[in-house]
Amino acid sequence: MGCIICKLISEEIEVTKVYEDDVVVAVMDIQPINPGHLFIAPKRHIESISELDEEVGSHVFKTATRMTNALRRSGLKCDGVNLLLADGGSAGQEIPHIHLHVIPRIRMDGSGFKFRKGSIRPPDRKELERIAGLLRRAFG
Ligand SMILES: [Zn+2]
Numbered sequence: 001m002g003c004i005i006c007k008l009i010s011e012e013i014e015v016t017k018v019y020e021d022d023v024v025v026a027v028m029d030i031q032p033i034n035p036g037h038l039f040i041a042p043k044r045h046i047e048s049i050s051e052l053d054e055e056v057g058s059h060v061f062k063t064a065t066r067m068t069n070a071l072r073r074s075g076l077k078c079d080g081v082n083l084l085l086a087d088g089g090s091a092g093q094e095i096p097h098i099h100l101h102v103i104p105r106i107r108m109d110g111s112g113f114k115f116r117k118g119s120i121r122p123p124d125r126k127e128l129e130r131i132a133g134l135l136r137r138a139f140g
Pocket residue numbers: 003004005006007044045046096097
């Protein structure tokens with residue numbers, strides 16, 4: 001047993017780290033979409049966003065921002081960047097340790113980012129307001 005990301009953090013398995021501090025680590029992905037693909041993970045084992053405190057979450061995103069800028073300055077091919085975090089199996093989360101991918105994208109790189117098309121008939125304003133109301137109450 002054991003979490004593969006925790007093992008990367010502890011270097012129990014081979015890893016190439018780009019950056020590390022007390023809170024997060026940035027690691028080269030071994031199945032990169034394009035060269036430079038990395039991910040940022042909190043060092044503490046955190047399975048989902050609901051367990052992520054805002055300070056750590058902010059630090060993850062701040063590190064992703066800096067890594068995105070580093071990618072663009074690095075000389076690697078990078079026409080665009082996707083930041084991708086999968087929270088939950090239905091969102092594509094495969095490892096139960098939250099991590100934010102920083103994926104350099106190259107024009108015509110053959111990878112997609114596909115969602116099914118939205119509703120054929122857009123919701124009316126009343127429906128958008130009803131849903132926003134649910135979210136406002138839950139947001140607190
Ligand atoms: Zn872990």
